[in-house]
Amino acid sequence: MPSRASSSSWVTRSDTRLVPRYGYPAQFDDLAALTGRISELLLSGDYILGKPVERFERSFAAQVGADTAIGLNSGTDALVLALHALGIGPGDEVVTVANTFHSTVLAIVRVGAVPVLVDCTDTDYMMDLDRITALTERHGLALAEDCAQAVGARWQGRQVGTFGDVGCFSFHPSKTLGAAGDAGAAVTGRPGLADRLRSLRGLGQLEQNHHLEAGYSSRMDSVQALVLEHKLPRLDAWNLARRELAGRYTRALAGSAVRVPDAGPGHVFHMYQVIVPDRDATLAALRAAGVDAVVRYPVPIARQPAFAAHDFDPADYPNADFLAENALCLPLRPEMTPADVDLVADTLLSVVGRS
Ligand SMILES: Cc1ncc(COP(=O)(O)O)c(C=O)c1O
Known part of the structure; x- marks a missing residue:
């Protein structure tokens, strides 16, 4: 996955990605x-x-x-x-x-x-x-x-x-x-x-x-x-939009091989994280199709060199490891349209299969 710095550099006004991860200019009405x-x-x-x-x-x-x-x-x-x-x-x-x-x-x-x-x-x-x-x-x-x-x-x-x-x-x-x-x-x-x-x-x-x-x-x-x-x-409306778009993803992906988030009603979906089969190949296919998906976080804390002195044993954190290997985040930002969500969900289903 790109580093935080390089992932931020993806955000430009001239971004031609079909469904970009960020859309900052749209947040500045008035x-x-x-x-x-x-x-x-x-x-x-x-x-x-x-x-x-x-x-x-x-x-x-x-x-x-x-x-x-x-x-x-x-x-x-x-x-x-x-x-x-x-x-x-x-x-x-x-x-x-x-x-x-x-x-x-x-x-x-x-x-x-x-x-x-x-x-x-x-x-x-x-x-x-x-x-x-x-x-x-x-x-x-x-x-x-x-x-x-x-x-x-x-x-x-x-x-x-x-x-x-x-x-x-x-x-x-x-x-x-x-x-x-x-x-x-x-x-x-x-x-x-x-x-x-x-x-x-x-x-x-x-x-x-x-x-x-x-x-x-x-x-x-x-x-x-x-x-x-x-x-x-504008925050409450944006968070509501995030929840509605997340709900749309969840409905679109239901019954497929994609595992959708198990999130409570107060969740604001800063990310929409899914578990997918063959994650790295799926990620590559999504990106090739113009969907700006990303992995957060591919190297879990217990495996980070920065914390080597703490001798974490990654085997103690199987769920964190599972996420690092199997999860990816689909684009989700409040100004996305339902059609954007349908396009991403369709692209994902065409990669992993519909059931
Ligand atoms: C869980 C979590 N904690 C802390 C931070 C750090 O925030 P900042 O980038 O403003 O320093 C982030 C930002 O990515 C985060 O996701």
Whole structure:
């Protein structure tokens, strides 16, 4: 699979792929209003952690049902700063799921803690949030949620990011709420934690030139806040569109050799991941036919050289390995049409067979 960097470089206005994976320009209706606000900002000089960031933080917190949001410069930083703010460090273990993106585990390692992997389930390929919250409450453990791919998703009717001590979000352009560059946020209901996160993102200072601790440089910039503020009111409709398009895929692929996602009603389908026979050949055939499918993630965490020092035994994570070998993601973005979905599903069925 292409690296993250090279997969992003597929996204161009002149993309001629039949069904591309991303369609960023379509997310900018009423562009003149946004560019007008950006022009004003450029002349105001309020570039970093300015008023637009404060406004976006308030509306994002309201959107996800959290008390406070802290704007940061990426989802990766949200994870690192969240763990740091929770006091996690050397001597601690942090449990996470074996089929996650690199950043989840990177953050654990970055604060000096030991990552402990748990295999995902073999049905929905996740970890059970009810059991996790019960476990953390019973043992007095901290809970940080990596919601990077799940802005607007719900579990049992409640928005993700609000179950634990802190929720971490990515606004990478490919996400359900995407900036025009890197951005992220942490949300929390604990005022002390919010203050600590604000201090950490700004070089450990709450007041200029008084550095209470060695922090990070991880402030959201105002241009990204303006972009996010422009898109936020459209998020619910986009997530609904994602769900409807996913439902259409699921109906179109029913009864075939393709295994469709077993997802609950609150899922926002940042990806539509399927299990297919002969995955690599199927992927190649889809791409040759102009369907911009992709594998997330072909090398699971337990097999990544970056974490070799942790001696993970891949045999302990058979479900993560199974996904790495058998899953692929079909294009799914809110501005796709039902006809796009039918075209992709038809192409896939013509490759793997209809029953
Ligand atoms: C599960 C997960 N965690 C963390 C991140 C990191 O987010 P960012 O790219 O904003 O640093 C991502 C982004 O791809 C992700 O998918």
